[in-house]
Amino acid sequence: MKKAIIIGGSSGIGRDLAKILAENGYLVGVTARREERLACLSKEINGLFIKVIDVMKVDQARRLLEELIDEMGGVDLVVLNAGVLFNNKRFDWEEERVVIETNVLGFVAMAHIAMTYFYKQGKGHLVGISSIAALRGRANNPSYGASKAFVSNFLEGLRARAYRDHKDITITDIQPGFVNTDMIKGRKVFWAASSEKAAHQIYNAISKKRMHAYITKKWQLCALLLKWMPRSIYYKI
Numbered sequence: 547m548k549k550a551i552i553i554g555g556s557s558g559i560g561r562d563l564a565k566i567l568a569e570n571g572y573l574v575g576v577t578a579r580r581e582e583r584l585a586c587l588s589k590e591i592n593g594l595f596i597k598v599i600d601v602m603k604v605d606q607a608r609r610l611l612e613e614l615i616d617e618m619g620g621v622d623l624v625v626l627n628a629g630v631l632f633n634n635k636r637f638d639w640e641e642e643r644v645v646i647e648t649n650v651l652g653f654v655a656m657a658h659i660a661m662t663y664f665y666k667q668g669k670g671h672l673v674g675i676s677s678i679a680a681l682r683g684r685a686n687n688p689s690y691g692a693s694k695a696f697v698s699n700f701l702e703g704l705r706a707r708a709y710r711d712h713k714d715i716t717i718t719d720i721q722p723g724f725v726n727t728d729m730i731k732g733r734k735v736f737w738a739a740s741s742e743k744a745a746h747q748i749y750n751a752i753s754k755k756r757m758h759a760y761i762t763k764k765w766q767l768c769a770l771l772l773k774w775m776p777r778s779i780y781y782k783i
Contacts, residue, residue: 550623550625551611552564553624554626555625557583559725559748564576573595577597579600595618608659615663621660622669625673626674628648628653632645653674668713669713671715673717677691677722678769680697681773697719718751718759721760722739723762723768725738
């Protein structure tokens, strides 16, 4: 039986992906900050391992992830899905700080534990949830776009390192567009997919061991437009 851990899996994409993995024969572990949501999810997935982890508490989070891996008897797939987003029009320092500490420092802390384990094991699959926001800087939440650019770049660095060291480790960079989760609640967005649809496409990318995937697929066109859009236009939208 393959074993998977989702970091940040108590709601949205992570929750739906946990269900899909379990339906496809995985033994699943899920971490999140909110214990009550983890408890609810454990009633829906038989044999689910849960662990309360706040990735902002870096040292504690690293130790708890190691504990979860031991409790599960190892892991084959780790999905790094924990992240936060604020529509920070006021450029509030506290919101910028939380984004960086969660999406960058917390992400690296969890990735380091996963990769260290995979190196010892000799194989594994690491999936990072980045964002279409990684492609350009964002006026209303500059730290969010920058943090996701970091995630994508960091994952490529890990992929290059595993290749250099001849390790059978797959690194997948997932870049979703808008997905109907708590993260975008109350915002007017377009092309928003359901979290279930997004999770299915992420599972397909995992199954095919893709290096990169836009979620949903139509965002590949949007990505091209964003990359080449002149600043005079982009800064107005």
